[in-house]
Amino acid sequence: MEFFEKSVAVRLKTHLDRYLVAEDDKVTVRQSHRAAETRRARWMIEHVESNSHVIRLKSCYGRYLTATNTPFLLGMTGKKVLQTLPENSKDLAIEWQPVRDGFQVMLKASDGTYLRANGSMPPWRNTVTHDSSSTTSTHNWILWNVEAVEIPEDEEFSDYLSLISSFSSVSDELSGLEFGSPARSFQVTTSSVMDLFHNAKAVRLKSHHNKYLHAEEDEESVSQDRNGAAKNNRWTVEFVTDSQDDSITIIRLKSCYNKYLTASNHPFLLGMTGRKVLQTVPRRLDSSVEWEPIREGNQVKLRTRYGQYLRANGGLPPWRNSVTHDVPHRTTTQEWVLWDVDVVDIVVQSPAPRPPPALIPNSDYFSSESSSPTANWSKSPTYSRQESTDSYHSSPPKMEDGRSIYYTVLSDDFGEIDENAQGFCINFKGNDVNELTRKLEEETGIKGITVCTRFPSDGKLYPLRLQLPPNNVTMKVVVVQNSSEDATVDV
Known part of the structure; x- marks a missing residue:
């Protein structure tokens, strides 16, 4: 329980490095890489007064993580885990008992089964069920890493409303x-990140190394440069309006050569994980030129649609001043994916009628x-x-x-x-x-x-x-x- 005693909200990470996510249909629960930094991966903790050993987990939609009696597949042992709003506040299906296993936890349902993150092939892939761990090979599937989440000040009241609406002894x-x-x-x-890009027509992105994202004169390469006044450090912002999820902001960044910042599939160095970031003009504007800004304090991380981040590399050549997209695995490189946003040109809005x-x-x-x-x-x-x-x-x-x-x-x-x-x-x-x-x-x-x-x-x-x-x-x-x-x- 020590994982949950001092936290208001947590994220639960599976053995597959995916997070427990509440889907937009307000019913389904699954695992996801892409939604890791969104509110959908955040679960509010409610302590049960009558039993200090169990907790409830509430999604961003105000619904509870629930162990149902509905089979996930007929003839199989796993049962569905959903978001629900049960009529009875004492429903045991929404109560989970954290059981510590080293530095991880297992979440035990009232019927003795455990919250399980399934792997393997479809239809199991990315699903979440509750089941017993019957084999050694699937024991890791019921182990979860708990990450405490700080709720931004401007979201505190929204989450506060969610808390007071749940299972209080309110009169009918x-x-x-x-x-x-x-x-x-x-x-x-x-x-949201829209605050940092509010009315932005063009921006400069400054890295952790106090250098700016720079479009090279070969009209292909991208690097870092200290001259903040250079035109090559100016990027035009285009907002993508046809995103599948309206709650997620997606942008494109265009260099002074009218080419898009692109997350390519070409390795930066053979045998290394980082891949090249280039300026390109694709035949069709696909996901390789789309970036999801994720706010972190007064900075942003720019994530590709496939879970990598725009990274400003340091160290010795050939890494120095290079820019790649990658997932930072070391604590020392976590700040390499953080960028300051300087708005250098804004969109002039027409005055609203009086x-x-x-x-x-x-x-x-x-x-x-x-x-x-x-x-x-x-x-x-x-x-x-x-x-x-x-x-x-x-x-x-x-x-x-x-x-x-x-x-x-x-x-x-x-x-x-x-x-x-x-x-x-x-x-x-x-x-x-x-x-x-x-x-x-x-x-x-x-x-x-x-x-x-x-x-x-x-x-x-x-x-x-x-x-x-x-x-x-x-x-x-x-x-x-x-x-x-x-x-x-x-x-």
Whole structure:
């Protein structure tokens, strides 16, 4: 269990150097080289309170790694492993017991079988099942390397929402609330490689050796060069829009000679693993000229569609200043695949049309609503003070300390909220949910409320039960007035 005690999320690597990946269909689980650096290879850890020896693993789609009873192939022993959302939070099929084996772990299901990464020929290749290791030759198939994953700060709130939506003792009334279409009132902005290439028309790529990716004058070779001002170090960026996975960014890089940066199949040196990177103009723009930028801090790794990385080599000649594509196996060469991105030319965007002025509610509107069931709380001194035109339609004030909390109010009697409303804004310091609840009661003048958040994927409301996310992340919440029949909401 020590592999999982101090980690929030992990990646699980098989004996085939592939990773356990959640497929986009939100059902299938498989092994993959290509998706190793994506969110699909990341599994959130949930500890089971009733049994400290087992854990649950949740995919980026909020679904649990599940040992099903469905045979993978009729007549064979292995059974399917899927992503599921079981109705019962105590379903043993989603619980796994880590069993240490040296520096690796085996993940044991409740029926005594183990999570297994299958090899061999199709249909077994890249599949994942749960089975017993009956032979010595397949024992390695149930061994997994555990790699702790740090969640970027800008993704913390998104993963926090995923946590609070799962198997909390939420009342049926709240967990079933669906008002109108799926929520669009709250969207989490995730940082990605697009931030580094935002509006980029041309870039320079600086290697770990403080040299730039350089297109040689022979219009074929690629090397490294210290002169950052040289035109040969400028690469035009083309975004590939027909990628099979919209969540993955693919680019092409074109040199000053209008030739593409190409991952060739030619060995750089016979007997060595690195292969040549060239400038070419292929007859058809195929995968050899496509690169997937993978962000790592403020740098990127450029990966080919086949799992190799653009690498700036050091050392003695003939390696010095050369550029190849390879998979770095040694710790000392891990930084050779990291590149700084300098944007040297941007795409000028057309100015967006100015939005029409906001409509100011007139007195007739408020008088027509005076008889509504919500009049008692909507006209309270504290609440009506915030309904002024200035606070509702102007930009929210910048908070020097604390976080901005946007909120809208939903009443059990009223039963609706405006999905497109910006909501009201308060400044809140701290991470305690109870303290936030008390402050919102003071702001709205409503007693007996539950503070909820709307989960982006299904549009449902869930009460906040954990601490608020760190780093003063801006939040949008819904204030739910508890039923007059029940003094409190069962959370």
